Amino acid sequence: MDDKKSITPKQVAEALNMYFNTAELQSLALNMDIPYDDLEGISRSETIISLVKYTQRHGVYEQLIKAIQETRPYINWDKFSQQSVQESKPAALEKDVTNTLNVSSSTHHITSDEVKLAPSSASQQLEDFYFRVNRLQQQFQEIQDITGLNDEETQNLLNLLEDAPHEFLRDLLSRHDDPTLEQYAQNYAEMEHELGIALVGQGKWHAGLRRFDRSLTIRRLLDNLDERADTIYQIGRTYQLMGNLAEAQIRYRDAMRLYQHTGNKAGIAACNLNLGTVAIQLGFIDEGIAQIQKARLAYRQDDNDKKLQEIDEIMHFVHRVKEKERV
């Protein structure tokens, strides 16, 4: 069922309920500029219905379906719409825990022959695993809502559940050569990268770093060095914003090495510019200026007026500081 128009709001709501945990729902909403915290509804299901209605009212329903399909490309909508949850909660929960653990433990016993699986096997495993973990998270959260449990152990368990699909994807990627899986991993890493940028833009540095780290762990397993460098660069930028200049410097230099290897001039210029500003912040003004000049040269060759203007503003500020020091 690839035609987006044939997907009903009920199916969308059910898909969100089944395949997305609360943190991912929040990320999805954040990415679409939807104020998740303001949505009506006390329970998770009610909030999801409000979310779908919101997208219909604001004309972004198609965008929501697209986002779901990009994030979870493996969802079989036909199969999915026939699924029902008839079992009682404790029984379903017990079964899910068993099944999830079975899937995850079986992956640790894959033989070398099994590694050469048919292309769809790994993505199929991922689909199954995602489905089970999300259902588990959902049921766990519902139980948590009823019991009001919110101690450290409960939170740790929820965090583990939230990280489980990511870890499983990493594990699958390192074992399988599956184009569908790689495509999914690329989309996933891109989504995490973009979410990281959005969160850092809102000043949520730690949350942003967590997204970048997820993106980077996946990108380390893929072949695209430019994309990997992009995420490392963003991590450096976040550390610079946080004032952790030593860490920022390391990350920019790591990104720079990769950009130099691929010949990515824009990436090299961006790293030079930010390494220059870090040097100035550390008090090495002349070295910083020299590094920024390298970036200026590259931007001039590219006629990048916006960046050149940014550099002019930085240099103006630096020269004023130097003047004051001289006085």
Add this chain to the structure above:
Amino acid sequence: MSTPDDLWAQAGDIFDAWGLSEIPFTESAVELGQKQLRQLFTGRENELRQVFNLVRGRERKRIFVYGWVGIGKTAFLREIIGVLERKAPKTLASYISLLPGMDLSTAALIGLARKLPKDDYAQHLLTQMGLPASQRAVEKKTTVKAGLSGSGVETTEETSPFSRPLYPAASFEALLDRAYQKFDRIVIGIDDLEKRNPDLIRQMLRDEQGLLKSNAWFFLTGHPATITHDILARELGLFDLALELKPLDQTTSYRMLVNYLNSVRPKEKQRDYDELQAVWPFTQDTARELCARSEGIPRMLNRLGSYVLLKAAELGAPMITPDVFQAGVEFADQQLRGQSGLTIEEMYILELVLDKGVLSDESVTLEELDKVRTKEFREILPILDNLVQRDLLKRLPSERATEYAPSPLVRIPKSDPPV
């Protein structure tokens, strides 16, 4: 054939010839008692003067002491605390190391509570956390039996179960108020911030500004990369003084060596710094060589000194001549490089640093990183830091780059000039 008793006696003969009761060197100042520390501590006059001038003011201050691994931060902090305890009347001074899993408030709370052995609340808090207390914390329960007059009141005691204080910062404030009823100044020294993840420390400093700005004096020690040049720390105005401990000069290193040797000599055989025999069983030449090789880092002086004496004892050498000293240096190199548990990656990185002289995030190449199956310097940082902890490498005090060089205890390959 020698019996174990003979061997023990032979070992004793060597130490008798040296005039020492044991090998005096220690890896960390934590192992030293306050009395021993007082005997060994030397130098840092300017830094101490700065601190004591501040402490004499009425306004409470927050001081950050920083420097590289083994530079003597712990000894410096413990010496300050010791001086305050001995010399400053009505001052409560406490030292605590920040252990894994501990936040600053809990560390401060434990440090303060330990210094209040007669305070019920302090001792109750320690017992609650499962720490030794000078008084047993008990809860008294009183029950009245109906129908019986006079003897109807029954009191039972129950020991409190272990638990972490729910709000350690609030408990600290409450305990501080109680402490100020008896003391005029409360000083808390929290050591070893560098042993924790820098991000975690930054988060702690952000979250615990209230604690640091409370009515106590704080001394914190850590790594330069953790907090110095940190915009966060500057913006929050967390520290009134950031004090860097630099490597000791050669004269101070020499004096420290004499202090160490004196600490295990009989009182009548202790020597002054200017006596030629002050460094015996080292000669003047080998003592100066030891100081030079240690590069002013007390930890290195201790470790190398210890290896040299161990080797000399094994050789039965009555004096540390240049040849014996060289054998000791080689012994240190063998022992450190032969440490069990080094992974292939660690061995490769160690050889790489030995070959290059200095490895940094700026100079490393993608080809070099590829050999340890990575493409990022950030990913080899834990390996480099592990090699520093094992005294195989040292981190250079540079802020321009993250740089590592071979430790003075490891010999550079012969083709390269010695550092």
